[in-house]
Amino acid sequence: MSDAYRRERIEMVAFRAAYGLLAFLMVLPLLIVISTSFGRTGQLVFPPKGLSLQWYAEFLSEPSWMNAMVNSLITASGTAILSTFLGVTAAFGLRGVESKWIQYFIPIALLPLLLPAVVIAVIMLMYLSQFGLQRSYVAIVFAHSLWATPLVFFIMQAVLSQFDWELKDAANDLGAGPIRSFGEVILPNVKNGILASALIAFIISLQEFVMALFLSGQGTRTIPVLAWIALRNVLDPVISVVSTLLIVAALLLVIPAALAIGLERLAKQL
Template identity: 40%
Template sequence: MKPSPIPSALLSSFTLLVCVYLVMPTLAVAPLSITRTDFVVFPPQGFSLRWYEELFISDAWRSAMKNSFITASLTTLLATPIGTLVALGMARLRGSLLQPVNVIVLLPIIVPSIVIAVAMYGLLARANLIGTIPGLVVAHTVLALPFVVINVAAIMRKVDHRIEQAARSLGATPLKAFRLVVLPQLMPGVAAGALFAFLISFDDIVIALFISGVGAVTLPVQMWSGIRFELSPVVAAASTVLLAISCLLMILLRWVRSR
């Protein structure tokens, strides 16, 4: 006897409605960015792209976008190799050490961001890195590292380590066996981890509020300031651009995983 398709259809419909409910407030930002009025109003009155023009012409907004891209790119370049090496090391751990190390690596996900921000502020202040891009990169690397480790570790579980042993038995050095045999198999996880690291850094607001100061304001911090002091449609335009970048990177992540 075949199971009735009605419960499955009801569950799918309910899931779809919940997803639409969660996504709609985010998508509503896009219409707000094309209004002709000088304030945020829904539904938008008229059609104008002047707020996008303001976004890309204003020195403050352009500087914030540049800082975000530089910080996210440097964070990706730093977090990806470190996270990959940590995942490789964890894969070789055995016994009672594995669980404590796993917890330590995942702490930036477990601990609230505000706690990490306060801790990083005290550390970076002593190093005179508050209000600098290097300070942001260090803080965001700590935040993004677990996501790289998780993605690389997930791929490592599928890797047949006998291939590396075969390469070693044929005369390959440990470095050459890793570069020619292991790393190509890990590349989907490495690429996914790199994309996650970029997104985590680019979208972060909590840690950036503590670390950026006035010398390294990122796009989320600039948006926060715009919401606090002037609710201008240019904030909606920046939100739409940020949403588009995040969606494109997630599509790229899905394509990488499918490959």
């Protein structure tokens, strides 16, 4: 066994060990939170003393949590629809455009992702208050869409870059109009990317806290906002239940998104 091969093996083992340690450190807090949600006592204790589903039952029987869940689903669905529409149309609209100004569009599209959530929240609060929408679903959806739309755009840019546009040209040569060529040629090839984009936008809105805190009212509080309010009063396993449900929801949505467009491509865009 040569020294070069031995050194390469050592480097590979060290890399895998470091990668495994990093993954463990990332997963460990999640496992602790999930385990405390099944505790039998009324306090957050790790390891939990006994196992019980009573805190899940309490979560499901509490009207305030159910209302917050409905609010979260409404805002997340609205964000997914709006940001997917804007991001997909922007990606299609800029495809094939040759202009020196296009190089400036990418930094502009990234700008909402670079701004702190509190800055976006304050801007939206000041602007929408002029129309009486500062504590509405519309305010939260607009704010969340500012974050989600750029991600949708970049995901669709990657998806469209893999599409063979000669297929569309061939369809047009055979007499298909723009609508028919889109529906029968383009859409079947990019629908997975659109679905993945919508799922990512949904996750972003479902778990976002800062903007929702600024822009939600008594009747539009989302799950993260109500969890923060509950934490200020008492620290009980119901908070772990909420965290566990958000973790599970994220996994159930990210996995289909990764399968739809490929894990490697999704990771590059996120």
